[in-house]
Amino acid sequence: MPEILSIAVLGAGTMGAGIAQVAARAGFRTCLYDPDPAALERALQRTQAELEKLVSKSKITDADAKNTISKLETVTDLSEFTAIDLAIEAAPENLEIKRKLFAQLEEFCGGAILATNTSTLSVSAIAGQVSDPGKVIGMHFFNPPTIMPLVEVIPGDLTRPEVLEAAVQIVQRMGKTSVIAKDTPGFIVNRVARPFTGEALRILAENGESRELLKNIDLIMRGAGFKMGPFELMDLIGLDVGFAATKTVYESFFQDPKYRPSPIQQKMVESGRLGRKSGRGFYAYTAES
Amino acid sequence: VKFYVFDLEELEANVGHFQRKSAWRIELSKILRQRLENTGNFAANGHEADIIIDIEGGIGFRDVSLWFDPETELYFQNADASAYVFCDNNSANHNQRYSSNTTLREKIIGFSIIPPFTDSSILEIARPLQTPISELNKARSFFESLGFTVVEVPDGPGLIQARIVACLANEAFSALSEGVADAKTIDTAIKLGTNYPLGPLEWAELIGLESILAIMEGLQSEYGEDRYRPHPLLKRLVAADMSIAQFEAWKREE
Numbered sequence: 001m002p003e004i005l006s007i008a009v010l011g012a013g014t015m016g017a018g019i020a021q022v023a024a025r026a027g028f029r030t031c032l033y034d035p036d037p038a039a040l041e042r043a044l045q046r047t048q049a050e051l052e053k054l055v056s057k058s059k060i061t062d063a064d065a066k067n068t069i070s071k072l073e074t075v076t077d078l079s080e081f082t083a084i085d086l087a088i089e090a091a092p093e094n095l096e097i098k099r100k101l102f103a104q105l106e107e108f109c110g111g112a113i114l115a116t117n118t119s120t121l122s123v124s125a126i127a128g129q130v131s132d133p134g135k136v137i138g139m140h141f142f143n144p145p146t147i148m149p150l151v152e153v154i155p156g157d158l159t160r161p162e163v164l165e166a167a168v169q170i171v172q173r174m175g176k177t178s179v180i181a182k183d184t185p186g187f188i189v190n191r192v193a194r195p196f197t198g199e200a201l202r203i204l205a206e207n208g209e210s211r212e213l214l215k216n217i218d219l220i221m222r223g224a225g226f227k228m229g230p231f232e233l234m235d236l237i238g239l240d241v242g243f244a245a246t247k248t249v250y251e252s253f254f255q256d257p258k259y260r261p262s263p264i265q266q267k268m269v270e271s272g273r274l275g276r277k278s279g280r281g282f283y284a285y286t287a288e289s
Numbered sequence: 290v291k292f293y294v295f296d297l298e299e300l301e302a303n304v305g306h307f308q309r310k311s312a313w314r315i316e317l318s319k320i321l322r323q324r325l326e327n328t329g330n331f332a333a334n335g336h337e338a339d340i341i342i343d344i345e346g347g348i349g350f351r352d353v354s355l356w357f358d359p360e361t362e363l364y365f366q367n368a369d370a371s372a373y374v375f376c377d378n379n380s381a382n383h384n385q386r387y388s389s390n391t392t393l394r395e396k397i398i399g400f401s402i403i404p405p406f407t408d409s410s411i412l413e414i415a416r417p418l419q420t421p422i423s424e425l426n427k428a429r430s431f432f433e434s435l436g437f438t439v440v441e442v443p444d445g446p447g448l449i450q451a452r453i454v455a456c457l458a459n460e461a462f463s464a465l466s467e468g469v470a471d472a473k474t475i476d477t478a479i480k481l482g483t484n485y486p487l488g489p490l491e492w493a494e495l496i497g498l499e500s501i502l503a504i505m506e507g508l509q510s511e512y513g514e515d516r517y518r519p520h521p522l523l524k525r526l527v528a529a530d531m532s533i534a535q536f537e538a539w540k541r542e543e
Binding site for chain 2: 148182200
């Protein structure tokens with residue numbers, strides 16, 4: 001594999017913007033794509049603010065911050081990509097959207113490695129409509145990518161070994177830890193961790209959605225050493241994101257009851273109580289918290 | 290007030306057939322003994338006890354005649370039964386609390402605490418249907434007097450922590466079995482990807498694979514749902530008395 005010098009990141013949401021920042025800080029020429037200029041503007045502002053905060057905390061130098069920003073460019077059209085070695089897609093978790101993007105990437109990114117940041121969809125399925133599925137791989141970052149140290153690297157069924165090796169090396173250059181997971185629904189984390197929230201919701205539902213029990217479950221699980229209780233965690237992740245991931249894993253396993261979503265999740269999403277981002281989830285949040 | 294802790298060494302001496310590898314239960318027993326002023330040998334002093342704690346909840350009260358000698362049972366019959374609170378740890382075989390000895394059944398309280406034991410560990414207590422609230426309150430004050438943070442939760446197999454951790458471990462066994470990744474990789478991914486204090490498989494080893502299986506079987510039996518089916522690999526490891534590391538070494542053999 002040729003050396004990876006430049007990385008394209010597709011999608012300027014929380015994940016895309018975070019991955020782009022991680023790539024730029026690691027010294028890669030980084031090109032962030034989003035069809036929405038406003039989303040790109042927000043992503044740049046957030047990145048700038050985060051870097052300033054790191055400088056003020058002496059985590060990085062002012063020169064590091066300036067260097068990072070200088071490595072970061074934005075485009076609103078895929079045709080503006082030039083000399084991309086690795087494209088990391090962080091578009092919405094929708095197979096059709098991702099497949100369409102990958103078909104276009106083949107056109108605009110030539111021989112680049114095509115990576116997907118999918119958390120629950122099959123990497124092999126995303127690669128299903130490209131002419132060379134051997135260069136497609138999963139690189140699953142965790143939220144927020146700038147802080148979480150893990151990247152799951154998921155070779156699809158047809159991914160070439162050298163593409164896997166290159167992806168593992170890039171993760172290392174980004175200062176993160178990679179784990180290689182088989183292309184199975186939810187990979188490692190989104191599958192194995194599912195009962196943490198799934199059982200908590202189940203216990204809550206069995207007991208009349210008791211407010212006191214909800215708080216006690218969070219308290220007990222924090223006592224057991226978890227950084228956050230399951231309900232606090234769902235509020236942080238976003239009920240909509242969590243519910244969508246749960247549904248995808250459940251459907252991917254052909255409705256194995258182990259992964260069944262909870263009616264409580266659905267009710268929360270449908271009533272707009274999405275967690276911290278909407279100001280209200282299992283808990284209420286003021287603007288400051 | 291006199292408290293007695295059934296301790297595993299004592300159980301083993303009395304019963305002989307005791308085979309579980311419960312290092313942490315011995316540790317819990319020691320923690321309790323350190324905090325208690327009056328402890329004693331159960332067989333000799335059980336009839337004077339106010340609180341009796343069953344550290345090895347997995348055996349359960351159904352087998353009460355197996356792990357107490359007939360002489361010991363006599364103590365219960367002769368003593369004032371209203372003086373006892375039975376604390377049944379870990380509650381895997383939760384139904385056993387309901388089917389136990391009739392003279393004792395109104396005295397049973399479920400409790401659960403799992404390793405690693407830290408200052409922030411919370412002790413869960415639960416009240417079975419036939420137990421009056423007064424007994425729960427006795428158990429609560431008892432554990433609080435020992436310095437535990439006590440939270441009452443609804444009764445059920447594994448209560449809260451042990452149930453959630455057992456389900457996480459069971460799912461990790463299915464991922465391990467399907468070759469999603471090896472055990473160390475699964476544990477690493479979960480710790481770094483979610484900030485869990487321990488990986489689910491190393492946690493399962495710490496708690497004991499038998500206990501994880503017992504909780505899953507308890508859940509499956511109580512709910513009758515496939516959701517809680519224990520993974521066959523977990524069952525086989527328990528049956529073969531093998532650790533996860535031994536299993537992985539076995540798999541590597543040519």
